[in-house]
Each structure stands twice: as structure tokens, then as C-alpha cells.
Amino acid sequence: MKTVVLLSGGIDSTVLLADRIDRGDHCLALTIDYGQTHNREIGAAQQVAAHYDVVWRLAPLTLGGSALTGQGEIPVGHAEHVDATYVPGRNIVMIAIAAAIAEQCGAAAVLFGANREDAAGYPDCRPKFISAIDAAVSLGTARGISVHAPFASLTKTNIVALGKHLGVPFDLTWSCYRGWSVPCGRCGACAANEQAGL
């Protein structure tokens, strides 16, 4: 199956790409430059795509209103309600762009790497949202593109374990929400990686 995989350059989407290649999908990796202050992840995505020798596309987009785009402080750990690192509308727009590209290039599906723990702080990672955007994209495209988050029921620990099994080059990925030269070790993304044993 030909698929468009949203690749942030972090662990979840990298393992997702590795898993789909392992399952025989013909993947196009799509990274969105939405003004994230931790734009080191874009270089990581490019390296991951090169490692797997898949076509990589970088699409620009201007979003805002989040700690990840420079508005407000990046919190320590993850929130129980909507996180300060929630970027208003981000996943809706990223999935929409991926769907447009899928429709153009003959891909059947858009895949993104939301995991079970994302659902707490990010409304655009919740299973109900994923089902709803799948329905909307399927109805709104001429070829009925589908949208899936195959890791929606997995924890970061499960995903890391799958990645290790698949030989994923974790050293090429970038997770930290801060744009420093080394991971901060304190933000939600760093905390999740540490908890998952990375």
C-alpha cells in the first residue's frame, strides 16, 4: 500500500515509518515546518528518511499560539488537561496537508504517530478525533483517503520496544521540545523518553 507518513523526526513517527516499511508499505515521509522552536527535529526527520531511503517532503506552514512556537514557557513534564505545548489546530492541518498530498500522489492512507499517552494533553491525538478526521478526509477526497494512527493504543514504552525490535536508529531522532544542542532532560518529550527507557 502506498502511504503518506507524517514524520516529525521524533521516536513515535520514526518507529511508525520503520514499522510500515517492515510491513511492505511504499511510504512517502512528510515533515511540516510549522515554526516549531525545536526545529532540530526537522533535520532529524530528514536523516531518518534518508536512512530508510524514502521520498521526503518538507511542507511549510505558519501556526502559532503554543509554547512550541515561542508563545509561553515549555512546561516541565506533561499536563493532565490541554498541554501548553498543544499547538492550536496543528494535527488537523498536518493531516489535511498529508491528505492533499496523498490524493495527488496516489497514496491510499495518511498515517500519524499519536500514542496512548498523547491523548491526555492533546485533543488532536484522541481516538475520537482520529475516527472523526478519518471520516472527514475519506468523504472529502475523490479517492477516499483514510487516516490512521496505528499507535493510538500503544504507550511510548511499547513503541520504543517495537523500535528496538525493528532496529530503529534512535540516535538519529530528536524529541526534546527545546531547541538546544542537547536534550534538556526535563520537558514532556524528554520525560517520556526517559520513562520508556531511552
Added chain:
Amino acid sequence: MKTVVLLSGGIDSTVLLADRIDRGDHCLALTIDYGQTHNREIGAAQQVAAHYDVVWRLAPLTLGGSALTGQGEIPVGHAEHVDATYVPGRNIVMIAIAAAIAEQCGAAAVLFGANREDAAGYPDCRPKFISAIDAAVSLGTARGISVHAPFASLTKTNIVALGKHLGVPFDLTWSCYRGWSVPCGRCGACAANEQAGL
């Protein structure tokens, strides 16, 4: 109510803006530059927004794969199935960007001007799609933004009549799919306007 109105610069979205202002909405007009060859409509949108003295935002976006973005011939009239002027994923992406902006600026809803006749040739104008994207955007945003196409059951003739009632400056709008200095008189958009008595 604060709303984001997708304003192409054509008749439907212009009448929609006029109607919402008439109903007391506080509107932000959003125009998307998606590489349309008939980019005269962008200037028209700006003039319409200035006429109504509303905030106007122009967002860039790269789409393709349509006669409207230079791939293939613009057909005479409108098709019964998917039209050559269907831009893959366009309305999904435009609605997504509008939702992101709505979420950022405190608007409650995204409005777009799909009409009853659009449903035939454009999957992303059909009532089922509109309901589905409304559900997805509502679930995927922290503030539960809604998406409506208030003219989905109206014909172009109905919309033109409403516009005349509201005193809409039709001379500021641009509908023709060709980017010439005067409307071609033959494309689907020109045909629809003529049929509606403009």
C-alpha cells in the same frame, strides 16, 4: 459570535461574509493563496474585506494536481462527477487552517461558502463531508471550534438574490477560473454566475 469566514473573493463567500456581518457576527476574513492560476480572486477578496472593514488574513499554501493550479485544461461548465477544477484536499486544508486561526484568535466557528450545486463536482463541498469535518474539528480543538457551510442548501441563484438584498458589491468579486483581465464567460464559475442572473 466571533467567526472566521473563508473568503475566496467570489460571490458565495462574499455574500456569506455580508450575511454574517448583517447577523452581527464579528468576522475575520481568511483567504488562502494555494497557487490558483486565477489569483485575481485574491485581490478581489482583499477589496471585499476592505469594503466591509473586517480584518483580512492571507495564508500561503502549496497545493496542486488540479486545472485550477495549472495542471490540465479548465473545462467548459461544470462536471457531473469529480470536476477537473477539484483541487485535491483543498477545502480540507483551508478549513483546517481556518480552524487553527479560529482556535488562536478566540473565534467559535469557521464558515465557508459551499453551495448546493458545488456538491456534484466537489467531494469536499458535500453535506456529509461538512458534517464530518465539523465533528473532527470540534473534537480536535481545545475550544471545540465548529465548522458550518450555511449556504449548503442554497443555489447560486438564491445566494445572488440574498446578496442583492444585502447590497453586496458584486463588482468587487471575481469568479472566473481563468486568470484573464476579463471573465472568460465559459468556465463553470462564469456559467454559474450567468445562470444566476449576474
